[in-house]
Amino acid sequence: MMVNANLTRGLLLGAAALGALAGSAFSASAQGVVNVYTNREPGLYSSTLDEFTKATGIKVNAIFSEQGLAERIKAEGENSPADVLITVDVGRLQEALDLGITQPLKSQAIESAVPAQLRDPEGRWFALSMRARAVYASKDRVKDTAITYEDLADPKWKGKICTRSFQHQYNLALTAAMIVKHGEAKTEEWLKGVKANLAKKPSGGDRDVAKDIMAGVCDIGLGNTYYVGLMTNGTNAEQKKWAEAIHVILPTFQGGGSHVNVSGAALMKHAPNKDNAIKLIEFMTTPEAQHVFADVNYEYPIRPGVAVNPLIQSFGALKPDAMAISAVGKARAKASELVDKVGFDR
Incomplete structure (x- = not known):
């Protein structure tokens, strides 16, 4: 093709x-x-x-x-x-x-x-x-400084999460990593829990998550770490405001490290x-x-x-999960099937 x-x-x-x-x-x-x-x-x-x-x-x-x-x-x-x-x-x-x-x-x-x-x-x-799949959190409304990926399915976040499509490669990789860590059945339940906590239908990109948090649409969302650097030091004044409205949490898997792509x-x-x-x-x-x-x-x-860039280093020390990245790649197709099965983006 x-x-x-x-x-x-x-x-x-x-x-x-x-x-x-x-x-x-x-x-x-x-x-x-x-x-x-x-x-x-x-x-x-x-x-x-x-x-x-x-x-x-x-x-x-x-x-x-x-x-x-x-x-x-x-x-x-x-x-x-x-x-x-x-x-x-x-x-x-x-x-x-x-x-x-x-x-x-x-x-x-x-x-x-x-x-x-x-x-x-x-x-x-x-x-x-590498890039870490992080949590963007409202500086004004979220005082949490630590969170696990599993926590995203906790009902405490009901109506408070924003994200781009889960069929996007960044979220598919996270879902695939969840399969590697916990298996298909638990990952399906996790997807259902995260979907139940969404503030709105998945849309936009990672920068839009920060924008929605600033606007009060949601309190937390998923985003890659490097976008914060690009927004903070870029030439777009509006995006700088979005970055200023959030703080970055490096999540981990329960008993593990952070997901990296x-x-x-x-x-x-x-x-x-x-x-x-x-x-x-x-x-x-x-x-x-x-x-x-x-x-x-x-x-x-x-x-x-x-050395890591100082801005990215300010998020805290990254501790990547020990899973082989190759295993995440192999689980990607199944991750896509599960995202569709639970109707995550609908």
């Missing part, structure tokens, strides 16, 4: 600047090149890829699309120019595995930088950054520039590249020892 033309933009990220790429075909035989397909906004990667080019002399070509990249690579088959897929959400990484478009790679540099629970056991993808990279099965692709993925796990994730997009670095 090819990507809708309205959703696809070709982008060339070279050593000097980020510019438009005419068309979507890359040269599979070019020397000193690596071809990246990504659904992450190129602005996040431009400075990192510039540094990679400066350090190695390898030119980076990247094509960006919000959706459909894995299917596109599958359709391109052996003729695909894609060397690396960089994507958000473990579900999309699992999709790449299910479509058979990846190949395993062995790299001591990557394995020493990426903790085992944040990579595919067979080396077919590796996390590059990842952005990640995978080596493509027919990568025409395999050696360069491995070098790029290795570079993305270096301290220099990890600082970009922390300071440009307010994400958590996956490499131990790299």
Whole structure:
């Protein structure tokens, strides 16, 4: 399946600047090149890829699309120019595995930088950054400083929770993590309990949760940690007010840690520039590249020892749950079924 033309933009990220790429075909035989397909906004990667080019002399070509990249690579088959897929959400990484478009790679540099629970056991993808699924809470109306994900189904929150669709990848990953932690039956009951506590039908995005809290529509809601950084330090004055109205709680599972999702990279099965692709993925796990994730997009670095942005650090120390992220990806399809079964978004 090819990507809708309205959703696809070709982008060339070279050593000097980020510019438009005419068309979507890359040269599979070019020397000193690596071809990246990504659904992450190129602005996040431009400075990192510039540094990679400066350090190695390898030119980076990247094509960006919000959706459909894995299917596109599958359709391109052996003729695909894609060397690396960089994507958000473990579900999309699992999709790449299910479509058979990846190949395993062995790299001591990557394995020493990426903790085992944040990579595919067979080396077919590796996390590059983390984000926590947090609770946004009203500064004025909520005095709680700790909460578990299980608590979201507690009737004490009846009529007080806002969230985006639970079929969205961020909430599907949380639901999948709940399945890994508690099994399908308990997760179904949890979904019913959270649905019963909603202040309104799921809608909008994570930033809209903060907006609704400020407006008094609800008292708490689910949102990724990095959105608070983007709202706080962005140029949108209204969004700054939304961020000022909330405080962030890092929830945990009962007896466990916080749920995290990842952005990640995978080596493509027919990568025409395999050696360069491995070098790029290795570079993305270096301290220099990890600082970009922390300071440009307010994400958590996956490499131990790299400092978290001070604003994100102010939420408290993140203690990710010990579950393997790969298990969350595998449970995503069942999570989607359960969300529909309980009619969560209706």
